[in-house]
Amino acid sequence: MKTRLLVTMTLAFTAIALSPFLGEGLEGETGAFVFWDLRVPRALLGCLVGAVLGLTGAVYQTLFSNPLAIPSTVGTTAGASLGVLIVLVLLPGADLMGASAITVAAFIGALVVTLLIAGVAATGRARVNDILLVGIGITLASGALYTGLQFQADMDATFQAVRWSLGSLSTVGYQELVALTPFALITVVVLLTQLRALDAISGGEERAFSQGVNVVRVRTVCLGMGALGVGACVAVCGPIAFVGLLVPHLVRKALGARRRILLPMSALTGAAFLCLCDGIARWALPDRNLPVGVITAALGAPLLVALVFKKKG
């Protein structure tokens, strides 16, 4: 067990450290600039976003006792996408205090939707599956509004919205990194403080309640923090598919379901997975600047299927 943990950690750190070296453009005069001003912030961003997505995925799966529960199933991505399209249609090219209006709109959209879910959870009357269903309902409703709005939008806005929805680490420098860091750190730290309560909840929510866990508070804190962290990530990078869903399952397969291991290792593995995917995107198609969201989905989907079938066998 200890060996497996050590091997996984070594692999993860190696992947993160190697990722800036993947891809062309490091030779010649501009090499240092490309490395320090483009690749390194991109890898750091990949770490933050991957850690937040992997960890919130694992936390939501524990909270809902459901392997499909991740922030995007409870509406985070749908809310952000809707926010972005609204801005693209109504306020094209607007800036809000230096930040691009798209970023702010994505953040607000993700936050509003997920806080709505956290609010339902905070009433204490709803059971976990009810909360999940409310989340799916809101996702579908946002999707309908999105499609309706898209019908009204011009070609330009639609194209931009589609580009944004692919999810990418490429348009980013140190400025966005600095903006994202506090959100990501607060999310990771606060979620990890809930470890003991989440450990108890993994043995059944009602039993955890009888053991003294304030289940409603844990739910509200975790959903709220997930909204904050994932909202900030989506705002900066767009929705990046599959990391939150795949990474916890991957870690569970390799290291078991013990929450004390699963949660922090999902953060680390998420960071490594996203950096690696970004590196692969650069290395595979050097001049196309393929969005990382395409790679995470293209790699993640078959991996997940393979994982499920390996479980059965």
Add this chain to the structure above:
Amino acid sequence: MSDAIVLDNVCVKAGKNILLGGVCLTVEAGEFVALVGPNGAGKSTLLRALLGLRPLDEGRVTVAGQQAHGLSGRDRAKYLGWLPQQSRVVDAVPVIDLVMSGRFRFDETRTQAKEAGLSALRALGVEHLSDRALNTLSGGEAQRVSLAVLQAQEPQTLLLDEPANHLDPAQQIRTYTYLGQQWSQGRAALCVTHDVNLLRHVGLGNPGQRVRVVGLQLGKIAFDSSFEDPMLAGHLSDLFGVHVHALDHEGTHHFAVMGGGA
């Protein structure tokens, strides 16, 4: 000593259905109370209402002299421990992690919690299971582990929901003997069961002590008796609608169901 649990006119409804219709019941500190009744009588609902898992529509619950709804989660966990009916976990979490969740109410280090968890597993005779994944346990093993979780919590009063459900006869006796030991250590218990005969094993380690048997029917207390009460067989016959006969053997009662339609 104050009473462990007092239910005062407790009503719980689900829509128009009345699950508990004004239940008044007091469990004294250190008392063993078996709660019997047909399916749907409201036994599990009563335990859940006590724990605060089910809101009351009327009435109130007092735990160790304090209003139950005003208790913090950790205080409640100090007074009341619950053995849920369906307590099997499907996740591949190691046994020791689940047992340690029973230590949530304590302010202690992880090492202390683990030590307490291992000693709880030892008390149940299943220390060797500590690293096994929960989803690989047999029914009997899972029940021992669930009891170990409760043991680790060290509550003053045990709320037990059919602790011998799905167990083979030897395991059933083992479980009730363990509960008898807990009782002789001063814990109170409110134990939901269908099998009155198993209560004999609770009483064996506690000679001279009275095992109280309370009948619940359609959300109301039907009788309040004891294991040694000669009237108990008659009460049970009325409660379940079958002929229950008390047979005396080696100085204690055995209850036998002789046929339906009393």
